[in-house]
Amino acid sequence: MVPASVHLPRILRIGAGASETLVDTLRELDLARPLLVTDPYLAQQGFAQRLLAPLVQAGIRCPVFADCVPDPTTDSVAACLAMLQEGDFDCLVALGGGSSLDTAKAAAVLARHGGVMRDYAVPATVASGLPVIAIPTTAGTGAEVTRAAVITDTVTQEKMLCMGLGLVPVAALVDFELTMSMPRRLTADTGLDTLCHALEAFVSRKAHPFTDSIALTALAGISQHLRTACDDPGNRVAREAMMLAATQGGIAFANASVTLIHGMSRPLGALFHVPHGLSNAMLLPEVTAWSVSHAPQRYAQCARVMGLAQAGDSDAAACEQLVTGLRQLTVDLDVPSPADWGIAEEDWCASLDTMAEQALASGSPANNPRIADAADIVTLYRRIWAG
Structure with a gap:
């Protein structure tokens, strides 16, 4: 029998208030220059600002990419990647549903290894990109703990499945209180x-x-x-x-x-x-x-x-x-x-x-x-x- 391989985030915090431990998580991982990746709704409703408040108090600067789209596309990933490449970031903080988390995972890989998303579609395997800290706001995708990302090719309209250890977030802060307003x-x-x-x-x-x-x-x-x-x-x-x-x-x-x-x-x-x-x-x-x-x-x-x-x-x-x-x-x-x-x-x-x-x-x-x-x-x- 072939031994089973099990891949999990290095840090997994689950429960009310888990998202409030972001500063401690960054310090534990020796990270200091995050880019926050989220969607327009969460930015407009103040979720991003509440998450960033403790970082501001700790003196940690964290710019925001707030243009994630449902069912992320190669275009939306490219936009995130462009902002990532403009700064001296050492990690990404992904706040949102599976779309925001997958966008951050994909951009993190492209930032480190280059190429285009199709290069990483199965059966290719994805090597580690920049560290991603995942903070889910929906109870469903499980993207905070998976070694997968699904990105739609804007040209062909094909949903590409990308797999590999490099897509596993280094940390997941799973806070059910962020889901209370889900319709x-x-x-x-x-x-x-x-x-x-x-x-x-x-x-x-x-x-x-x-x-x-x-x-x-x-x-x-x-x-x-x-x-x-x-x-x-x-x-x-x-x-x-x-x-x-x-x-x-x-x-x-x-x-x-x-x-x-x-x-x-x-x-x-x-x-x-x-x-x-x-x-x-x-x-x-x-x-x-x-x-x-x-x-x-x-x-x-x-x-x-x-x-x-x-x-x-x-x-x-x-x-x-x-x-x-x-x-x-x-x-x-x-x-x-x-x-x-x-x-x-x-x-x-x-x-x-x-x-x-x-x-x-x-x-x-x-x-x-x-x-x-x-x-x-x-x-x-x-x-x-x-x-």
Whole structure:
């Protein structure tokens, strides 16, 4: 058996107030010249200013790049890189959702190694760039602990997956209090993204005992708290549980990989601009239903941990209950169909072959319990459209 490789940030602080330890974290890592990378909303709402206040008091200068965009592109990364290269920065502080964190990771690598983002797309591996300190403000992507970044090529509209130890942040400050103002749609989408991370990591062909326990713990927490976080946004217990699950899901899939759901979701973001968590949610029940027969014990264990099946239920019954439960969850959280999202049927059908090609190119489908070829993926996309 090949030993499992586990990659984590050097510093991982989790809990209320974790983001307030940024000054101490910089000093612990012997860093002193940060660039803050965030998005316009967080800058306008004062999140960036609150984060920077202790740095100002400590005499640490920290300019701000606040032009991150949803589903970061090669253009937005280039803009961040340009600002990074103009100053004498020794690290980046990434504040925001997965888009801000991925932008910072990508710019950090390009700043140290040069080239263009396509040079770092899988199957290439990414060497260490400038240090990144990740401070997530959404409970879902897990980007604060992963060795991955997803960047859309502005020219080809392909979502490129970049992987490597160099994309693991050196530190992650995971503060659930930063998520308290997340709107319901974002809470639901990022929470379902976390569910996909944990589920896919557990059934992945690269799963191992270290990630199994973390993935199952995340699934239990998500099942118990996601609906509450959506329906009662001020519930601190639910918010904290979902933030913890997001980091656990990130650790699980960063070290066991995702599978067919994520592979098929990337083209939806690149071609139709569906947010990442929402695209995963659209695919989750149907792809799971197609896959369960090839790892029934694993999927059944997920169903039991999530409270969708009982210990005495057969694996076949538990798998059926898992699929039913996932379908109901997406209904309860108002996940739209591709048509409801606004995608035209002719555009969807015209893109089927391209979507299948891009899904396979990501490499993720190769980790799925049931291996899909291009024809299988096209069939699944048709089923998802049909509902």
